[in-house]
Amino acid sequence: xxxxxxxxxxxxxxxxxxxxxxxxxxxxxxxxxxxxxxxxxxxxxxxxxxxxxxxxxxxxxxxxxxxxxxxxxxxx
Numbered sequence: 922x923x924x925x926x927x928x929x930x931x932x933x934x935x936x937x938x939x940x941x942x943x944x945x946x947x948x949x950x951x952x953x954x955x956x957x958x959x960x961x962x963x964x965x966x967x968x969x970x971x972x973x974x975x976x977x978x979x980x981x982x983x984x985x986x987x988x989x990x991x992x993x994x995x996x997x
Contacts, residue, residue, distance in 0.1 A: 922969045923997035924976060928985045929960035964997075 930936050936958050943957040963984055967976070976994050985992040 922967055922971065924965045924967055924971075925995045925997050926963040926965065926976075926980060926984055927960060927993045927995070928963065928980075928990050929992075930958060931989055931991055934989045 930939075938959040939957040942959060943954060946954050946957070973994070980992045980994065981987055
């Protein structure tokens, strides 16, 4: 089974990568871009019998820093 895990910074956490992207887009002449927040997408293939509890444990223990990041799991 394919899984997509989206990891994003929690609101209020500074995002230097997002700020750099925002600045670069402005420098390239793209107007009208509001705030930019950068995150990561992790694509995994797991056994069909992998339960939600195991996926949640993977995220909490390795894939996301839950102090500053949120994550969302989607079955693809």
